[in-house]
Amino acid sequence: MDFIIFIISMAALIYGADFIIRESERIALHYNISHFVIGATLVAFGTSLPEMAASMMASYTGKSDMAVANVIGSVTFNITLILGIVFFIAKKMNPKRDLFSIDSAWVVVPVIVFLLMIQDGEVGRFDGFLFVLMMVSYLTFLFTHAKSELDGSIDEELTKEKFNWFKSIALLAVGFIFVIGGANFVIESGSNIARTFGVSEWIIGLLLISLGTSLPELVVSLVAIKKGNADLSVGNIIGSNVANFSMVLGGASLLHPLAVNLQNNFFDIMILVAASFTLLFIIANRLYNKAGAIFLLIILALFLQNSFNAFL
Template structure:
């Protein structure tokens, strides 16, 4: 038991550190190759924050742990909205841009609904490889649209901090980052599966709680830093963007590798995912202006604690 917990902790640390190295090296290399900063921010950096979830899900799918893979995506989406936005809104109300209100948040809601539709299609209870590739196509369209809008100046982006590494150092960081992601992801998945088996806990619960929370910690840190700097609007952009990445890219890649089984219990999680996404959209309009207020943040946190409690008790 203790060894599995050590594997989990070591996996988390190596995974996050590897993702940071990959982002730093990739951003520096892209800058050396004259790629515009706005493109780097919307691709290299955005991908970097989702690589922990992606690597964990790829390894889980290869090893046949579909419950862990699905639980990680759904748990991450739920944690992002209820916990990250909840905590951030307690620090400072979160202002929401028009494009986020009418494009990104509705797209996140549609993505959540789409998972439920796919899970109840033919064959029922399975997200097939073909459906996985379909999700990846949606992701490609989303990235193309985002880049198009950004390059036309229709979307503001967070300032990208690019370190002036040499080509050799950039390449080294990329390789070390990839190695860290693979090694950390392997430790994390193996530790989680073994811990679930020894403790008699389902892989679904492990994915919805320990794994999803751990892989979402970078987004939590980014959002809290943004709130402290009075840039809380960045937080909701990170959260909604991460949820879209999780659904289209990570779930799509997972199903593309190996079809994902959706159990009856997982259907409940799908509805929770839809519910919190819809609630986020509603909260945008319940206060003055387009923002998430402190009381709404407190409600999000209360709902998340209740959800976790019900998971553990059940």
Template sequence: MTYILLIIGFGLLIFGANYFVDGSSKIAALLNVPPILIGLTIVAFGTSSPEAIVSIMAALQGSPDVAIGNVVGSNIFNVTLVIGITAIIYSLKVEDETIRKEIPFTLLASAALLIMISDTALQSTSSNVITRSEGLVLLLFFVVFMYYIFEVARKSRNENPVEQVDSSGNTWGKQIFITIMGLAAIIFGGNLVVSSSTDIAYSLGMSETLVGLTIVAVGTSLPELVTSISAALKKQSEIALGNIVGSNIFNIFFILGISSVITPLTVDNKIFIDVTVMILLTVLLLFFSRTHFKVGKYEGMILAGAYILYLIYIIIRN
């Protein structure tokens, strides 16, 4: 029954995120908001909403390993398998802004997380904890990132005026209802995923960290995978890569920020290696981007292969 509840929870997360993105995007269209702003904010938030709800629920239920493991595991999954599979389908063109600002911003987020979980090494404390004050710092970084996004959107709007969108059939009440129902499905599904996955962890002798890094991380990253593959099939490669990079920044700054403000997150020592792997993989993505200004099929296979090797390692480690 626990496994069935886990599958139902993932289903609610995926369908909820889909309806949430669809409804909120149409509301934005009714408001004549620039498409780039929709992509960088509403779509990015919508595809990351399962991670947000799962980590917040895990923090509230006293499972910090699931909360942190979910974010780190999702980011690794995004950089390797999501970008890898998408690039194998259709080579991803990398925008200059992504190379110069967004990927380095992802590295900054990862480095900030590594410093915040290094209390024992840096402050000689008995345990490593992401405190409420550190959570507030992460949220401040998120505000800076959002300011950057709105500046990009403003610049884009000045250069490319918004075209009037045909909003026939898009009634306010209908789209608000769809958005609220999508959010409700995400919240309920997130609660099911956290409770059932931790039960499975205990029954199989798995650590909560491993469950967060694998089952929960992959499940909550399915919206990003579906969105990126869909964008690649439509040959909108900039959207595919931009969504992943933006999602990874959102995961660390907003999700871990708000989770640790709700309750301080105790850190499993094993997560240090995973955060280091996340940083190295982001550096690899930056190297591919700077060298070729795209992530091609060959680079995609390397990234996908890296995830398989990482998965084997963490299963053996458990």
């Protein structure tokens, strides 16, 4: 029964986030806010709403392992699974933007800051505040450097629809109810599953919750491939990962300090580091092809093997 509740709750979490993103875009477009601003503030971080809701609910209920594991798992899946699929499927990727010279810092700096923060075994409230400052810094960076790349990330169909305040507010309300309610049931059912199988809440957060909350990024990336804009996926994943550390982990640790067991979770943290530096290597050498995909999928296979061994 807990598995059914978990799946339904995860679906509610993801659909709720989609409602919030789309209706926020509608309202912004109604007030003639530029596509860049919408992309930088809503689309770039909107797909991280499921992770944020799940981790903040886990933090609020005192489940630190789930909150931290969700972020580590989501960032790892974003890089290895989603970009692995994108690089493998996309026929040709040749981004006009020099991702290495402009964006490379945002691939590795959040990970390095995270590693430094957890040396004392905790992501505290001050650490959370610093992560929030990182989000402000990233938004400033986007406004300064990323206007042309983000213009194409908005759903153009929204600009053709007639604006309706009642409809937008109603769907926003439904979205927030789905997100908050879904996050609550995801955490509770996930905890029950962990107890049933005798595995840690860390593994549930790392494997099940993080994979489920990464679905919006996967959908966005697959749609980008279909539209011939696969190269946008790299920037979207970089932005989502920054949001996972700044909004998700930062927000969760502001609610309640998050304990991190470095010894028990060393392998998963190292996989996160390996995935991030592999992505840095790929964008430095412009390996947006099957070779780059294979590198990422090898890391994903190691990650899944270790997680399944702990789960089974």
